[in-house]
Amino acid sequence: MSVYLGPTLLFVVVVLELCFSPATVVAAGSAVTHLPGYEGTLPFELETGYIGVGGKGEEVQLFYYFIKSESNPDTDPLVVWLTGGPGCSGLWSITYDNGPLRFNKVEYNGSLPTLSLNAYGWTKVANIIFLDLPAGTGFSYAITSRANHSDDIQASFHGSQFVQKWLKEHPNFISNDLYVGGESYAGIFVPIVTRFLSDGIEAGVTPWINLKGYLSGNPVTTGIRDFNYQIQYAHGMGLISDDLYKSLERHCNGEYQYIEPSNLLCMQNVATFYQLHSELYAFHILEPACADDNASPTKAPKCHNVVNNGPKLFDQRRSLGERNKSNNLTTANCRDHWYNLMSYWANEQIVRDAIHIRKGTVDLWEFCNSNLSYTEKTTDVTSYHAYLSTKGYRSLIYSGDHDPCITYLSTLAWIKSLNYSVIDDWKSWWADDQVAGYTMTYSNGMTFATVKGGGHTVPESAPHQALAMFTKWIQNGGLQ
Template identity: 45%
Template sequence: MTSNSLLRLKILSILYLLFLSIKSVDSQWIVNRLPGFDGDLPFTLETGYIGVGENDEVQLFYYFIESERSPKDDPLLLWLTGGPGCSGLCGLVFEIGPLQFNYINSSGNKPTFELNPYSWTKVANIIFLDQPAGTGFSYATSPEAYNVSDTLAAAKIYTFLKKWFIVHTNFLTNPLYISGDSYSGIAVPLVVELISNGNEVGHYPPLNLQGYTLGNPYTYLVNDSNSKVPFAYRKALLPRPFYESIKRNCKGQYVYNPDPSNPKCVHDAMVFQAWTKDIYLAQILEPKCEHKLHPKPNITTFNRRSLIRFRDSHPSTSKPSKRWCRYDNYGTKEEWLRCNRSLSYTYDIESTVEYHRNLSKKAYLALIYSGDHDMYVPYVGTNEWIESLNLTIQDEWRPWFVQGQVAGYTKMYKQERYYLTFATVKGGGHTAPEYKPEQCLAMIDRWLSHYPL
């Protein structure tokens, strides 16, 4: 199947989802059928807009899918895709939603969907949100309203949730978890804190916040980027003498702003860059393919926009690759913009570690999981900042299992009524549920049920 055919498949599916809805109420639509899927959808899918900001000048688009088990009893997850600027559709069809594209049986202009047997909607209700304005189908009614930052985006997400619950009061008592992966490691802790503070001062409606989940989360600029070196060593990408040399010469500042006045460190940083530049960072075991519009990174800086989802990469048209590449399935930006790189976005939060520290003083549950073959945000750095919270160890490092096989490793921490579970997903990449769907469904099911992994 060609790349253009895949593009048409996704575009047609999205358009039909929006405009062939059968039942409409205000700015929400219930979607019963989709082209490429035989019969009625075996789950409840609602799409719609919620206005936020002054005069509702920002219109945030969402996909809401009810739990396939017990919508009135199961938890409700708000899913925030990374980026910033990546559509919630990414999480829906490529990670944890009930539909996925059937590429083998699709051809030309005829898209085909199939059910995802490992959808998280098996155990939870999920809202997939396009945010901020300019992402997916979300838009603003004025140019000024497109200007956004980490903190402004979080505030708008909180407003969205309050207004969504006013329309969906029947879900107010469901346990609420704020969730996401990648760059959502910035937004999620901010939103959780806003909800927590809002509940304490009596904001309406009160939200039944129970905790949050994060996958391979961007958390701390310096820590995340520099952890690539010890990660690469642990994965046998670097020889021990070189690893000892770069540790000695750079003193931890390997990737993020190595000291330009230190020639030994600059040399080692250049060697590290040369040895790893051909690695597919999202999952180091998969092939890296040629793509355009991505200049080589500067070894002396770390660009936060590099965390815009790898799915927005653009396959080369000059040297088409014969090997399979994961992002061949994701298309190019000419027809469907998966991740908007042109957002007027201000990065005003460098680290969310202190947000996690503050939340650890409250009665919440946290699940932090890492695909252990992701080199964008390596598990090494994530584990490091978790350890820096100085929580009490509740359950020591141990394997967890799915179908009798090791699915990863986990460790649990606590502080009074706060519980944090850290889990690795063996063989997982930057978006772990995409790579290891069965294992990740088992993980979230157990965690939401308050069972050990």
């Protein structure tokens, strides 16, 4: 089965729905000038609101945060940003990743968590819509139980429908260059949403969209097979012994996820690897690992949750490792501990009133919905990238080189499988007279980049380098 579906009946239905959705749409979003926990007036323009998608009934109400560029919003690019998960909210990106805010790391004592500015937010140079996608994510919700369930294709279609309707409400941004972006599991959404938008342009759907390309960070691309490169990565970083690596190579033949039960030596070696792997922080090899906290309101994902149909062996070994380490780690030292502040903040009524949340729609806000009703239908989106390159869209695929989850090696492997000619081979790119990472450019308009010291979510762990990378690429077309 073709994973990008091609010009089949599905895309005919998509075009018809986009063309014949109701002409009357919900009023444009509402301005937010003050946020509880932030002192004074916001120094950037924030708008929040809902866009109804899912056909004539608009059974899915997608919530968004739109932040105008702090440079020149009239001409700067417009980026639709999708947080991973699936089911993780755009609010996380705004306050921990590439957005303009940060929660202050002060232990929660029952008072409202406070916010300060992030000097390295990408809204310095671009307009960004942070979208809660799919239904059940953040403050997005479904009107019916049927619409509450989603999958990769439906969620991506809803994302493209959102873009069309949002631009109808914001015609001043129709001429701005448009990019679709995201990280982690959003690596599945990004190329599919871009494909839907591209097909809509070719079909003459209005308003016309000035689609220029897309960007993905440490992206899930080939599903569970992305994890096959964790072992090679761990060996290269000195995280496992040479003997274990050679034994894994000898007995597993490069396949570490779908293992024949009769291959006991491979099973044993992989179990040993994942026990060692589980002792690390799932998303950055240099940062403190987090002990489990069942009382945590955040429900931060583990690496294997990035692709929910991960192997049982992986789950078992991680669980064992987490039990072993939970007695001697200080939870407050790890990033996941501070994510709790976001949940405390977003569940305060004063906050919900300030950002115009509809009452009675979301009882408990979670940064990643632990009960999301979702089916992962698309196990490999490589062919979507191949298709989009034939249309002339440019792309940036970047990897934090300290991410042990979706490693830069797995990303390079699927890019290599596309057989594009290399224009500029592996070379350094720089920020402030220092090497910030390494990059390759390809004949199809794709740029690959590593970010030195970056983890699974690069703007969070290497914010200065991430902003430099994004600015270079979005403004100059490359990283040189």
